[in-house]
Amino acid sequence: MTESEYDYEELGLVAGLEIHQQLDTATKLFCQCPTEIREPDASTRTFTRYLHPTRSELGEIDDAAVEESRVDREFEYLAYETTCLVEEDDEPPHELDEEALETALEVAQLMDMHPVDQANVMRKIVVDGSNTSGFQRSTLIATGGQIETSDGPVGIEDLLLEEESAQRVSETDGGVRYSLDRLGIPLVEIGTSPDISSPEQALEAAERIGMLLRSTGKVKRGLGTIRQDVNVSIADGARVEVKGVQSLDDIDDIVRNEVARQAELVAIADELTARGAAVGDVQDVTDVFEGTESGVIESALDDGGSVLAVPLVGYDGVVGREIAPDRRLGTEFSDHAKRHGAGGIFHTDELPAYGITEAEVNALRDAVDAGSEDAVAIVAAASDVAEAAIEAATDRATTALEGVPEETRGANEDGTTRYLRPLPGAARMYPETDVPPVEPDPSDVPEPELLTEKVDRYAAEYDLGTGLAEQVAYGTHMPLFEDLVDDGVDPTLAATTLESTLTELRRDGVPVERLTRPNLEETFALAEGGDLAREGIPDLLTVLAEDPDRTAEEAAEAAELGSAGEDEVREAVVEVVERNEAQVETEGMGAFSGLMGECMGALRGKADGDLVSQLLREEIQKRA
Structure with missing residues (x-):
């Protein structure tokens, strides 16, 4: 099924x-x-x-x-x-x-x-x-x-x-x-x-x-x-x-x-149960594998180890039965054996394989008196490890007769699980005598606003689109966004920087995960104070990500990212327009889009786009 x-x-x-x-x-x-x-x-x-x-x-x-x-x-x-x-x-x-x-x-x-x-x-x-x-x-x-x-x-x-x-x-x-x-x-x-x-x-x-x-x-x-x-x-x-x-x-x-x-x-x-299955006694079958070509077993024997086996009466075909994707009953036995230092187990449902020959499988069955309806599990390791591992595998084989054991399991990346240990009981808890008890007082604890409610509020109060509002509310920077807005930062600027700009920089290979909260707070403070053009924020964050120990002001100064005054912006705009005078005379305002990009590039993020746009339009109109 x-x-x-x-x-x-x-x-x-x-x-x-x-x-x-x-x-x-x-x-x-x-x-x-x-x-x-x-x-x-x-x-x-x-x-x-x-x-x-x-x-x-x-x-x-x-x-x-x-x-x-x-x-x-x-x-x-x-x-x-x-x-x-x-x-x-x-x-x-x-x-x-x-x-x-x-x-x-x-x-x-x-x-x-x-x-x-x-x-x-x-x-x-x-x-x-x-x-x-x-x-x-x-x-x-x-x-x-x-x-x-x-x-x-x-x-x-x-x-x-x-x-x-x-x-x-x-x-x-x-x-x-x-x-x-x-x-x-x-x-x-x-x-x-x-x-x-x-x-x-x-x-x-x-x-x-x-x-x-x-x-x-x-x-x-x-x-x-x-x-x-x-x-x-x-x-x-x-x-x-x-x-x-x-x-x-x-x-x-x-x-x-x-x-x-x-x-x-x-x-x-x-x-x-219908087969009348049973688990036999552990036996030493090291002699069966003398001269074996199995690398795992040969390595164990070369180190002075042994091969131990347990006959599983009536288990033939069952040990190899899949119980979860890529996991079989034998995998459960192996999980228990691995807990004691063994690399795992071999069992006859999967043999001959792994360098173990059919002749060795037949000799193994003979050694433990296993019939055609029986399976055999073996462990090859240092003698003390092999003993503990085969005992653990034997115990798990015995519980297979009863059905599902209560246990704690670990999650694997593929959605399956592996054995970890038995379920803990009440005996694992006892009072901590070094820490005094406390009496929680919920009366002064405010009830947080749900994220779903934040989305609606951000959209209504800050005029953010629903998509951007949801990104901010569910994003990792939500607490910082709220603090920035409380401090007077423009909500749209804060939201787009935290959710869009940082994402774009990350995609470009900038290590934005190194940016600290002070880095971001100081960057917004410079922008809001007029000391950094909004268009310069990505460049400043890029510089800070490489050296987050510097202040935003130090990084902006070193990268020459200060905000340009209107005279400096107009001078840069005039230079671009004059360099493209023929295009301006021919296309008029049709040349605006291309020249706008050139102006912003010349100013290298030191001026707000709105100011550049205003001055560029003025200069084009003078010459149109």
């Missing part, structure tokens, strides 16, 4: 969202460090940590943390000149950031949520290295809201204020390298009720929440600043949490593919 043939109502699809959005605050959630993202090569030093799970107040250890800790890894952290002791976990966290709390309360208002009377900071155990402390701090801010979709309302269960994790930079020989610039940036986590019943509704709900978040004007924008997790289950399946959906447009595909995966796993379990 193809995914387009699934009846989501009949399958009992239930889905919910968790939206994680970074807030655009000046400082981090529990310290005064900036929230600026750096390039890894800007790091000034490094340090390392080894992390281990801790017990909750009830003496329990979270299963997900336990599995994560079985992989022995060293975590290296890139620190910067601003990195503080809180980020390094060498000093207790400071009080909760007030700016972040106020923004979280604004978001809660937009979703009709009820703030808690007292917000208590909790620790959430995380031992994958993404936090130097081994846990993430999280605070419940509000509960019980709702958003509307075309398929009905979707409840909002909770809104939490959390610290962002460290940015994963690369793999190292001993583990993982992280950057501390992202660690501690405030973010809100918004969890919906499991009210979503179709992929399309999941996408619409996420879009609605995203619009509400951007309406505050206080959230970060760009790749990686917002992440969506999706919880999906069908009636005969299980709850699966898909983490790290980077693009909003991928949500519906993620839901569709997860429904297909669960439906196929349910069908596989039924088929295995």
Whole structure:
């Protein structure tokens, strides 16, 4: 059955969202460090940590943390000149950031949520290295809201204020390298009720929440600043949490593919049950592959490793069965094996291949006493790695008999998912004793204007076209636009510069992403003060993008982009007209268009077009 043939109502699809959005605050959630993202090569030093799970107040250890800790890894952290002791976990966290709390309360208002009377900071155990402390701090801010979709309302269960994790930079020989610039940036986590019943509704709900978040004007924008997790289950399946959906447009595909995966796993379990399938014992089959031509196996054996196998009774043809695009049941086994350092698994549904001959496949079957209806999975690696990997693959093969396992999965770029770890339980949360509780006061928090309302207001109040008004309202520069207009900058000039001029410069290869807010504010101040012609704005922004540390005034002076006086403009216009006197005498005002471009080029952005146009018309009329 193809995914387009699934009846989501009949399958009992239930889905919910968790939206994680970074807030655009000046400082981090529990310290005064900036929230600026750096390039890894800007790091000034490094340090390392080894992390281990801790017990909750009830003496329990979270299963997900336990599995994560079985992989022995060293975590290296890139620190910067601003990195503080809180980020390094060498000093207790400071009080909760007030700016972040106020923004979280604004978001809660937009979703009709009820703030808690007292917000208590909790620790959430995380031992994958993404936090130097081994846990993430999280605070419940509000509960019980709702958003509307075309398929009905979707409840909002909770809104939490959390610290962002460290940015994963690369793999190292001993583990993982992280950057501390992202660690501690405030973010809100918004969890919906499991009210979503179709992929399309999941996408619409996420879009609605995203619009509400951007309406505050206080959230970060760009790749990686917002992440969506999706919880999906069908009636005969299980709850699966898909983490790290980077693009909003991928949500519906993620839901569709997860429904297909669960439906196929349910069908596989039924088929295995009908066959009386079972998982056998792990056996060492290294002797079978002596002298093999398989590069993977040969490499493992040359390093003193071994080949371990598990017979899968009644699994023939099932391990290679596709359960999602380009993913098979065997891929699930391989995901589990990879968690323990192996490159993956081989299984008889795909062999002979990869240098493994048919004779070796037959010898493998004989070695583990597998019949024609059975499959065999193998792992070739260093002996300790092979043992852990084949055990993990064996456990996953066993759960295939039961159907769909509850688990946390990671989103892939193609809309499929991969196994990460078991679902976390309540044992991963316990109180943070270093941060005092706060009592949120929503009374002084204004309700933000929705982006949809801003579009209408910009069009009516500032006389912007609907298209331009929408670009500005939904664009990354919306807060700056509003501040500029409040400061007296012409709305049309601000809007076209921020949305059109910057886009054109980017297309021309100008690194406009390097421009700072002060760069832009100073540029508009020069233009509004008459010290820079509007036509000179693109040239000045181009200069500033190459050296954003200079002031706009310094850059304008160096590039000779000051505003020309009327006498200087008239002199330039007269020179152009006299140079083209024959054309003017012949064509009269018909020569205006061509001469206008020549005049503007001669003035190199130092004069406003309106003034140049006026003076040029005057000079042409004198000679016509």
